[in-house]
Amino acid sequence: MSLIDGWFEKSARGVARRVSRRSAMARLGQFLVGAALVPVLPIDRAPRAETAADPGDPTQCDYWRYCGFDGFLCTCCGGSVSHCPPGTSVSNVTWIGTCLNPADNKNYIISYNDCCGQGSCGLCLCNTNQGETPVYRPQLNNDIVWCFGATNMSYHCTIGAVLGTA
Amino acid sequence: MSLIDGWFEKSARGVARRVSRRSAMARLGQFLVGAALVPVLPIDRAPRAETAADPGDPTQCDYWRYCGFDGFLCTCCGGSVSHCPPGTSVSNVTWIGTCLNPADNKNYIISYNDCCGQGSCGLCLCNTNQGETPVYRPQLNNDIVWCFGATNMSYHCTIGAVLGTA
Amino acid sequence: MKRSLAVGAALAAALAWGATRADVPSEVPGVAPAPPLSPHWVFLTDAAFFHLTEGKIVVVDGDQGKVVAKLSTGYLANSLISPDGKRLYVAETFWSRGTRGERTDVVTVYDMTTFLPVAEVRLPGRFLAVTQPYNMGLSADGRFLFLFNMTPATSVVVVDIEAGTVVGEISTPGCALVLPGKDKFVMPCGDGTFLQVTLDAAGRETSRGRTPKPVFDVDADPVSERPATTGTGYAFTTYGGMVHEVNLSGGDPVYAAPWSLTSAEEAAAGWRPGGWEQVAYSPHTNELFVSMHQGGPGTHELPGPEIWVYSLADKKKVRVIKPVEPVISIAVSRDDKPIVAAITETLALSVMDAASGAETVNLPGLLELGLVLETP
């Protein structure tokens, strides 16, 4: 539990910063939690629409769920904030972050799943490094291609699905 | 012979123009002559050095031999004006042009050989379209990947070797 | 792995507690299905000139201006949509080690509801050149795929795409590209004639013929290799600004007398077609759209600052569209509210209303060398 607390504390990252295309620090990666364990929870399978409870534009890097994001926003690539674009496969070995929803001032646990099986989407690069650790502590490293749970390891883009409140 | 005359006439192209990177008309291609038939001629195997007889900078698109050039200049990619970069293979099925040497005011026959077997060099794109014909007349078409004579069809860059005077 | 499982279990417990007071409901990550095919979808084939072995097909919803999907392709891919809109056919080339090793040429069949590959047909070869649409064609019934090949000897590979088999390879010396018609295909040839090859129901050659004399003057004014597909066949523009229409709707192809895109004054001012896919056709309005610029010989690939629109019935210019910047390639949708999709000289996708010419969508940054546009 202390490990989890440590993660969640570290991954409360404040405001994400937008990285220009030319930034050489463009990164892939995510880290791991068994997302397959989660479906016992009540689930909204409908596509996300902007609501008072979930404000902001998911095609922009400053959308609240992307506080711990690294990679290309799938919302620019044919996907939604919780679903990979058609033509890709979702990795269920993921990285998670804890992001503050400005609408209710609550922290939510966000699952950052890599979408894999196509080459880089190349659109809407979004990146933060707060709390990142080297690869010898992989749970917090975002340089790794986190496509382990997908059909193959070719990285395309990343989603940010709500798992619940923290 | 009339066909050859037609080619040579068409390929006397005046000054080459430089194309910006963003140009969508970036092109590959060359056309064909049996370069393997030529070595009966006296040959200089030494690397080219700028001389009074051969003026200009072969890493620039306005070098006189590139009057009919299309592709990446091998001189920017580790090759010379007559030799492909190490790591590639030279295609001996080539396109030729007739270029005016400003030093002696003579027209020279230039062999544009594609260098193949690596991905695009990506440096020093240089392109003209004067005299280009559609692919149904392939001898004058520069959209084709002219790597037929190389170990494989992956285009890297193009050289411009002197075959002789026209 | 033990650690991650332990973490997962602890997390599930935490979430079960948290979920009771959540305002934003939990979601299960997944893969979105493709939305239903729209006549205003635009398919852009990006040859990625600086990374030719990893090209892309970018599918854009031309109404919403949004990416539907991006599919990676092999070297210098061509693509076609099946007539029923259910399949996307991609002809592509791979080497076993990226840019080296064993070469493999295939047609990959994608399911348009998932954009996942569902079948593959190995090819004996295919033409490798800057991507252009008539490297590949589809028979009207959607059964046979025709692929131009050059080794540099020229031929057409016939694929029974329903059976997933190669029917054969038809030698076509001196002729290039492949333009399908009813039970046949035609090809322009290096002397200005056209070759026609007639096929049986199994896709095998039954007869062939050449036009007895040149249809166009290959030296003085050659036809572009990227015509528009019209209701009855093809409309070719020439370098100098003539239009050659080929009617393939009946028995033998009919090659109509050419007509001019320009008046004497316009021609004198240097107006002529240019760009890559420089001409497109609207079946709904029976109009031809041509990317036009002012220039001289050798400018046949220059982007067009204007799109001139012609009534194909009258062969008269009916209006001029002025895109926001010069266009390289244009396509027109086949529905009754047609859009013009264009790749501009800065490689933006610009979508315009075909009637008014007003721009409705502008997407920069999508492409690296997006030369080929298609609409379903």
Place this chain on the structure above:
Amino acid sequence: MKRSLAVGAALAAALAWGATRADVPSEVPGVAPAPPLSPHWVFLTDAAFFHLTEGKIVVVDGDQGKVVAKLSTGYLANSLISPDGKRLYVAETFWSRGTRGERTDVVTVYDMTTFLPVAEVRLPGRFLAVTQPYNMGLSADGRFLFLFNMTPATSVVVVDIEAGTVVGEISTPGCALVLPGKDKFVMPCGDGTFLQVTLDAAGRETSRGRTPKPVFDVDADPVSERPATTGTGYAFTTYGGMVHEVNLSGGDPVYAAPWSLTSAEEAAAGWRPGGWEQVAYSPHTNELFVSMHQGGPGTHELPGPEIWVYSLADKKKVRVIKPVEPVISIAVSRDDKPIVAAITETLALSVMDAASGAETVNLPGLLELGLVLETP
């Protein structure tokens, strides 16, 4: 084909006549041999983030500022130069259909006199991540190549590169990267300890051990995973600006007490190391070069507007180099007239004199995501 042969014969005749009066002699097109390896060559591994399956290794002559060769690679390649300078080893990953299909991991062996591949070793797997140097290491005698792997379970694959065979895969739970020493390799672990694995002459594990307690505090101040290779081992920078030196020249590794890159005042002003390959070593001067910037936690990858140079003997800053723009990665040549090669924040290659800091070469436009620099 007949036509081209006829043309060739006619051309040869024309040339035979023309050659008698030519001022510029005829040339036979060919392939240039590689120039002899120079200690000032710079090897840049470009992951090409927008086309990861077609990466590149760009070899540049750091004196002349010219490209020596550009080699295409597979997905997220790593490379190493053999100790004798005769071979380049590239670890790379391919799929049979570009971004899909069967995966193949290999080490490709290049001959440095031709830059052509001369051998290939198939791997059981390799680590796929943003390219960094210590994903792969070479034993001092050049015989064994060590490749870190993560599935996400972690291991090291040992390759006998002379025999062209995989010796085995050594499980290394909780630890990452691979730092070769004499007859062993060490790895930093998630708890701040180091793992050491000792190998026999055949490259098989004979024993292993962990440091009895953490060498560094992984929460408070972790070491970067991209240390400098020094004369005796490795020098790691930490996020906060300490240096941990590991001596692997003797029997058991020696982990020295850390020292600080910054004075109290400098630390208070926020100076700390950052970038990708943020630290490099000059054997000739026994100096450490560190890319430094002002920032706080989470800025460990920010480019450095200054390169601070330390005497490793004294552990004191001896001078500051101010590159023309902030640098992401730095490498220092191993000869007696050392250069500093740097990738700048705009992805230019900047070459500086290591003593004076004066820039001698600046090459923009070479790279897309060139993260890893090596010198022979």
